[in-house]
Amino acid sequence: MVDGSIDHRGEERKPLDRQQLEEAVASCREQGIRAYAVATKFSTRNPSHELRMESIIDRDADVITAGNRLSGGLNFPRRINTAYFNSAVWRIFNEFAYAVAEGICELGLDAPINVLKADGGTMTFAASRNVPVQSILSGPAASIMGIAALCEIDRDAVVLDIGGTSTDIAVFAAGSPLIEREGISLHSRPTLVRSLKTESIAVGGDSILRISSGKVTVGPDRSGPCMAAGGNRPALLDALNIAGETAFGDVEASRRGISDLALKAGSSSGEIAREAIDKAVQAITAAVRSMIDETNERPLYTVHELLHAEKIVPSRLFIIGGPAVAFSRSLSQALALETTVPKLHGVANAIGAALTRSTMDIELFADTEREVLLVPRLSVQKSIGRNYSLEDARLAAEQYLLASVEAAGAADVQVVEASTFNMMHGSRMAGRNIRVRSQIKPGLIQSYLNSVRSSC
Numbered sequence: 001m002v003d004g005s006i007d008h009r010g011e012e013r014k015p016l017d018r019q020q021l022e023e024a025v026a027s028c029r030e031q032g033i034r035a036y037a038v039a040t041k042f043s044t045r046n047p048s049h050e051l052r053m054e055s056i057i058d059r060d061a062d063v064i065t066a067g068n069r070l071s072g073g074l075n076f077p078r079r080i081n082t083a084y085f086n087s088a089v090w091r092i093f094n095e096f097a098y099a100v101a102e103g104i105c106e107l108g109l110d111a112p113i114n115v116l117k118a119d120g121g122t123m124t125f126a127a128s129r130n131v132p133v134q135s136i137l138s139g140p141a142a143s144i145m146g147i148a149a150l151c152e153i154d155r156d157a158v159v160l161d162i163g164g165t166s167t168d169i170a171v172f173a174a175g176s177p178l179i180e181r182e183g184i185s186l187h188s189r190p191t192l193v194r195s196l197k198t199e200s201i202a203v204g205g206d207s208i209l210r211i212s213s214g215k216v217t218v219g220p221d222r223s224g225p226c227m228a229a230g231g232n233r234p235a236l237l238d239a240l241n242i243a244g245e246t247a248f249g250d251v252e253a254s255r256r257g258i259s260d261l262a263l264k265a266g267s268s269s270g271e272i273a274r275e276a277i278d279k280a281v282q283a284i285t286a287a288v289r290s291m292i293d294e295t296n297e298r299p300l301y302t303v304h305e306l307l308h309a310e311k312i313v314p315s316r317l318f319i320i321g322g323p324a325v326a327f328s329r330s331l332s333q334a335l336a337l338e339t340t341v342p343k344l345h346g347v348a349n350a351i352g353a354a355l356t357r358s359t360m361d362i363e364l365f366a367d368t369e370r371e372v373l374l375v376p377r378l379s380v381q382k383s384i385g386r387n388y389s390l391e392d393a394r395l396a397a398e399q400y401l402l403a404s405v406e407a408a409g410a411a412d413v414q415v416v417e418a419s420t421f422n423m424m425h426g427s428r429m430a431g432r433n434i435r436v437r438s439q440i441k442p443g444l445i446q447s448y449l450n451s452v453r454s455s456c
Contacts, residue, residue: 002053008074009367009433010046010374021056029060035090037083039067041076044376045365063090068376070131071192071363078183082191086133093132097125114358118195119179120145120303120442121359133193137184139349140168140198144177146352147318149444150342151456158288158314158337161349162321164206165222167284169199169291173312176302178295179442194361196303196442197295201287203280205237205323209257209272211264216275218283227257234258236280237323242273246326277330284327285334303442316340320348342456355448360404361416361439364397369423369431375400390420390434397438412441 002024004016028036038053047068054064065086067079104113114122116138128135143161147153147170154175161168171178178197183190202220210217218236226235228249234257240246241254258269265272296311317337319328324345332339342348365374366388373384373393378400384392398413417437423430 004040004049006040006042006046006049008042008045010042010370010372012046012048016049016052018052018056021053025057025060034060034062035087036061036063037065037067037080037087039076039080039083042074043068043079044071044074044363045374047376047379047381063087065090069379070133071377075182075190075192078190078192081186081189082133082183082193085136085186085189085191085193086131089132089136093135094129097129101125116142116353116356117359118184118193119359120177120196120356121440122353122356123358123360133191136186136193137195137198138353140170140200141196142349142352142356143168143320144170144196144198144352145356145442145444146348146350147320147342148177149351149355149449149452150320150344150348151318151340152453153316153318155316156312156314157316157318158292158335159318160284160288160320160324160327160331162284162319162323162327163204164225164322165202165204166200167203167287167321169201169284169288170196171291171295171312171314173300173302173310177442179301179303181301199287199291201283203236203283205235205240205326206231207236207280209234209236209239209261209276211261214265214267216261216265216272216279218276218279227253234261236276237326239273239276240323240326242269243277245277245329246323248323248326281327281330281334284331288335318342320345322346340456344452351452355444355452357440357443357445359440359442360401361437362397362401362404363435363437364393364400366393366434367431368434378404386431388432388434390418390436393420393434393436394418394438397436401438401440412443414439414441 002017002020005014006012036057038050040049043050050066050068057064065083067083070082113125115128115135116122117134118137118141120141147159153172157172159170180195180197183192184195206222206226207219208221208223223233225231226237228238228241238254238257241251242258258273262269262272317335317339319341324341328339328341362375362377366384368386368388371383373382394415415438420432420434423433
């Protein structure tokens with residue numbers, strides 16, 4: 001904590017204590033710390049303290065995440081957490097990004113690179129290096145956008161992406177994915193990372209099967225691939241082979257692994273396989289119902305930022321992922337839902353990542369008394385006239401937003417919030433405080449959809 005304060009109007013009330021800051025930096029230097037985050041309460045109205053902190057820390061830092069560049073929102077605790085997590089993953093992400101860039105170069109490819117975000121959109125490769133926190137939970141987002149690309153969903157539905165380690169669950173309301181409007185929580189700490197709403201459970205095709213007290217257990221861990229794929233320990237997919245739900249890989253290897261478990265349990269291979277499958281289906285079914293119940297207990301927002309007033313009552317189940325076909329019959333019966341497995345179910349998440357367009361949201365603030373306009377995320381600060389209006393702010397927000405996104409099809413701009421209130425000095429109006437939040441909605445590049453949608 002460093003002394004200094006700026007009020008909600010952006011006026012400095014107490015100067016930043018430089019000596020305290022330098023003592024804090026010296027302490028961090030002694031501990032070998034090279035990743036920093038700085039956040040002040042009203043930096044979205046005046047970033048000067050954060051900018052000064054950055055300039056002093058800069059010589060000792062590999063990365064500094066400034067809260068004012070993450071969001072224009074006033075939720076200070078979320079901004080602190082988001083700035084922290086961004087710097088925490090910065091080095092790991094940039095090592096990955098360097099490897100990607102090097103690999104692309106070695107292949108002789110010359111193409112723009114985008115990185116998927118948690119909200120179902122993409123950001124440029126260059127932007128991702130500065131805000132890697134936005135890529136957290138991008139895997140489940142790819143799955144949601146993939147099923148939206150493959151299938152025309154127009155009703156309440158459940159989507160399952162069953163992988164080797166886990167199953168991701170998503171819910172659609174009237175054909176639209178739900179979104180965590182304020183931001184996801186990481187380690188129980190709320191952030192400003194907007195994300196498509198998903199839940200994950202540790203059940204997948206490679207979940208290890210064990211015998212405990214004569215009963216089979218499923219996961220929650222994995223130890224490489226199932227035996228049918230060359231692994232050395234029986235897993236859930238091996239049980240699906242034995243039960244006749246699929247014929248994946250080396251079925252004889254699956255038979256050996258499940259037979260060993262059956263001997264330990266004093267049971268038959270068929271009984272062990274069915275018990276394992278039933279437990280996995282029960283776990284997935286319970287997680288789906290829990291997510292629907294939890295979702296219906298609070299306000300729901302879709303990617304279109306519309307409040308979904310009705311309760312969600314799914315009438316359709318979509319399953320993607322490698323083991324999708326093997327699980328479809330059991331899950332359809334357990335959830336009592338009409339079930340669809342797209343032909344391209346095994347690569348649905350890759351399709352989602354490929355066809356997703358760029359998205360972004362910004363907040364614009366205008367104070368006509370101070371004659372200043374701010375767009376914190378874009379580090380924009382400029383002078384305006386005292387007659388600046390809400391309509392001026394709407395148009396400016398759209399222009400700044402479109403200029404900041406370089407992607408085909410990214411023109412679906414929506415004003416999410418717009419407000420203005422008069423500031424009074426006694427009985428005299430001194431000016432207006434204007435706030436506009438605009439976004440490019442998550443979506444798919446429409447020109448490519450016809451080539452994949454017939455596969456559903």
